[in-house]
Amino acid sequence: MAEQSNNAAEIKGLVEGINQALVPLRKDVDELKGFNFADVVTQDRFDKMAAEVTTKMEALQDAQAKTGAALERATISTGGEGRETERKAELVKLMTAEGKGGFAIKALSTDVFPDGGALVYPELLARMATRVFETSPMRALASVEVTESTSLDVIVDDDEAAAAWAGEGSTGGVTATPQTGRIAIPVENMEAMPKATPQILRSGLFDVESWLNRKVADKFARLEATAFVTGNGVNRPKGIMSYSAWSTAGTYERDKVEQVNMGTAATLGTDGDGLISVQNALPEFYQAGATWAMQRGTFGAALKLKGNDSYFFGPVMMRDGAANLQMLGKPVVFMADVASVAANALAVAYGNFEMGYTIVDGADLTILRDPYSSKPFVQFYTTKQVGGAVTNFDAIKIGKVAV
Numbered sequence: 001m002a003e004q005s006n007n008a009a010e011i012k013g014l015v016e017g018i019n020q021a022l023v024p025l026r027k028d029v030d031e032l033k034g035f036n037f038a039d040v041v042t043q044d045r046f047d048k049m050a051a052e053v054t055t056k057m058e059a060l061q062d063a064q065a066k067t068g069a070a071l072e073r074a075t076i077s078t079g080g081e082g083r084e085t086e087r088k089a090e091l092v093k094l095m096t097a098e099g100k101g102g103f104a105i106k107a108l109s110t111d112v113f114p115d116g117g118a119l120v121y122p123e124l125l126a127r128m129a130t131r132v133f134e135t136s137p138m139r140a141l142a143s144v145e146v147t148e149s150t151s152l153d154v155i156v157d158d159d160e161a162a163a164a165w166a167g168e169g170s171t172g173g174v175t176a177t178p179q180t181g182r183i184a185i186p187v188e189n190m191e192a193m194p195k196a197t198p199q200i201l202r203s204g205l206f207d208v209e210s211w212l213n214r215k216v217a218d219k220f221a222r223l224e225a226t227a228f229v230t231g232n233g234v235n236r237p238k239g240i241m242s243y244s245a246w247s248t249a250g251t252y253e254r255d256k257v258e259q260v261n262m263g264t265a266a267t268l269g270t271d272g273d274g275l276i277s278v279q280n281a282l283p284e285f286y287q288a289g290a291t292w293a294m295q296r297g298t299f300g301a302a303l304k305l306k307g308n309d310s311y312f313f314g315p316v317m318m319r320d321g322a323a324n325l326q327m328l329g330k331p332v333v334f335m336a337d338v339a340s341v342a343a344n345a346l347a348v349a350y351g352n353f354e355m356g357y358t359i360v361d362g363a364d365l366t367i368l369r370d371p372y373s374s375k376p377f378v379q380f381y382t383t384k385q386v387g388g389a390v391t392n393f394d395a396i397k398i399g400k401v402a403v
């Protein structure tokens with residue numbers, strides 16, 4: 001106990017010595033702050049004051065070192081972690097505004113901007129977190145043509161010649177001559193005009209101009225994909241779901257696409273009968289390259305259907321180590337623009353899209369950089385020309401959900 005008292009007295013004496021040294025030091029510092037160099041005739045007084053401040057600072061540093069040594073000795077003599085914490089707390093109290101020292105201890109931290117936050121810069125990830133938008137990959141399935149004109153005409157040969165049996169030495173007379181048709185696919189325009197300031201283009205964290213161009217190109221791709229499925233043909237392609245239905249099931253009509261009823265009570269039903277009807281409506285000639293097109297959710301509902309023998313209609317086949325989605329033996333492609341399952345919804349398409357739908361590409365993606373029309377912004381006028389239409393009205397079938 002006597003040793004602890006001696007240590008405490010030693011620490012207290014050292015702290016008081018520090019405080020005594022601080023009094024004249026503060027006075028000298030305040031005097032330096034108010035010192036006007038313009039009034040000084042010689043440098044002697046300033047040099048003297050600087051030397052005195054330096055001497056006092058060295059004495060203060062020596063006193064601080066002795067205080068640290070005394071604190072260590074006090075910790076060793078007490079022999080306990082709890083006592084060490086208590087001694088440190090007493091020393092902090094003595095050396096802060098709560099004690100006799102009259103000054104506060106400051107610490108750097110990153111969460112306060114003036115106290116060190118300004119010294120820490122955030123690290124920028126090398127890649128951008130990008131949202132991926134779902135679309136309809138019709139371009140990968142359909143036939144694609146290129147033209148430099150404003151439209152592309154397709155000759156439609158969908159009629160047949162007439163013929164009849166005739167006995168020996170007799171004739172049936174003149175028979176009907178087959179007729180042809182013509183489909184004009186206009187090339188429509190897409191446009192976009194984002195803008196940015198020259199400062200962000202010059203000083204951005206990445207190539208802002210290239211990023212804008214990629215975003216517009218992606219939007220164009222999704223815009224045309226939607227039109228290939230649901231477009232009404234007015235200043236845009238005409239989509240497969242926009243054609244009227246045949247008047248009579250199984251009876252061909254030009255400029256119309258057959259719709260096959262399926263499901264019950266606004267669902268796909270409890271078995272695969274409706275889907276089988278859609279598939280069987282497609283002539284055998286087109287079956288070899290046929291594909292199902294539907295929303296992901298519709299395929300999930302179809303996976304749950306099974307026959308009386310518990311055979312599922314949508315197995316996932318493996319080919320070359322990759323999953324190959326199939327339904328009734330044919331591949332399935334997800335199209336976000338096809339309607340979901342609901343009453344009267346055209347929720348499924350099945351057919352040979354390469355033979356049934358034609359996409360016409362006009363002028364490729366064109367970007368005009370305009371720094372004048374909307375100062376101080378730089379505009380990027382971007383255009384693309386594309387058209388599309390059904391060109392074989394027997395190669396695609398639409399599945400319509402029952403009411």
